[in-house]
């Protein structure tokens with residue numbers, strides 16, 4: 001539940017705004033003076049603060065704003081004032097106020113300001129999470145020549161406002177590159193807003209990107225701030241940009257060229273300062289050739305291209321990524337590290353990784369859970385790689401034969417492992433003409449152990 005702190009010496013305002021925000025689902029605290037307000041802000045860590053400018057006591061509105069900016073820099077502060085002198089509004093903005101509301105307040109004005117401030121808070125949180133994600137290594141992990149080039153490019157292009165088009169299959173790290181570019185830029189403390197262009201229904205793209213005024217179309221019951229406005233002074237990351245329809249492409253091009261947007265039903269142009277990064281797993285060059293993507297927009301977005309090859313084409317990245325994800329698992333869970341045998345890395349690098357780095361992260365995490373504190377070898381790896389577990393005998397022996405599978409149905413782990421073990425033992429028995437000693441040899445185990453497992457799995461009767 002979003003939480004808000006109201007600081008105002010007028011009891012009426014505290015009561016009325018408090019009731020309005022509680023009804024909207026906010027968790028509301030209030031204070032009648034600056035000193036109490038500051039104490040509550042530190043104790044309860046609200047998401048957003050709404051602060052009156054003119055207050056009696058040791059901390060007036062501006063002094064409180066200043067303290068809040070020092071102590072809770074991630075919390076947007078909305079200022080309000082009855083006698084909104086322009087100079088005060090300017091000072092408040094200079095001190096870092098998110099926005100300024102003039103009294104008498106209107107419910108729409110308060111709700112809109114708070115909704116936008118809350119979105120900014122979320123964006124800052126996401127940026128902090130991004131930083132934490134990158135923080136373990138400080139950069140994108142991988143020792144392949146491609147990864148060295150990508151890091152060098154991020155260092156060079158990050159600090160500029162150049163638009164970058166990042167291409168690569170799903171899970172290759174496109175969003176991470178966008179985040180790294182943002183964090184390498186002077187905009188790093190401003191919002192990083194991602195829009196998944198493929199996930200927005202076509203008729204809502206415009207309002208999602210540019211916002212809308214109340215009543216702009218059927219269903220627009222409230223005013224809404226779009227992604228461009230939210231990203232103002234920060235970075236807008238257009239993910240899956242190749243999925244935008246023709247109309248949205250035209251609007252996007254216009255916004256980029258004019259550096260301003262109009263809310264749907266708004267009319268008034270709003271100046272926007274955003275850096276645009278885009279990503280796609282489509283071949284945009286081909287989309288331009290077949291007419292489904294505008295060439296002029298392609299050139300606008302593709303000032304600096306960064307291409308991320310699939311993980312299977314850069315096996316040199318595997319060891320560092322495996323170490324990175326194991327260390328991340330240890331940091332997050334506090335459980336002991338797993339050790340990686342060389343043949344485990346061999347098995348991992350012969351798999352095709354259709355889900356790329358994202359899939360590798362999941363596999364490493366699964367192995368880290370199953371084998372905390374011990375050594376992971378080839379056998380353990382093969383047990384968790386999808387196709388092998390789903391249908392071990394459709395794949396001829398040999399590392400290069402380990403192939404990507406369809407989506408694996410998720411079963412309880414012990415059932416899945418039992419099913420796998422049962423099929424493996426049955427196949428070894430079949431290939432040994434039912435000779436248990438021979439099957440045990442093929443499975444590189446001994447007879448008593450194989451019998452014990454066969455009995456447990458119902459492949460042999462208790463007497464055998």
Ligand SMILES: Nc1ncnc2c1ncn2[C@@H]1O[C@H](COP(=O)(O)OP(=O)(O)OP(=O)(O)O)[C@@H](O)[C@H]1O
Pocket residue numbers: 133139140141142168169170171172173174175176177239281324357358361
């Ligand atoms: N080089 C890398 N170093 C560390 N982590 C990485 C690297 N590449 C990818 N990852 C991690 O892999 C996961 C998938 O990456 P990301 O979401 O950036 O991929 P994507 O290409 O944007 O995927 P999609 O197209 O599906 O959105 C993330 O958790 C990301 O942090």
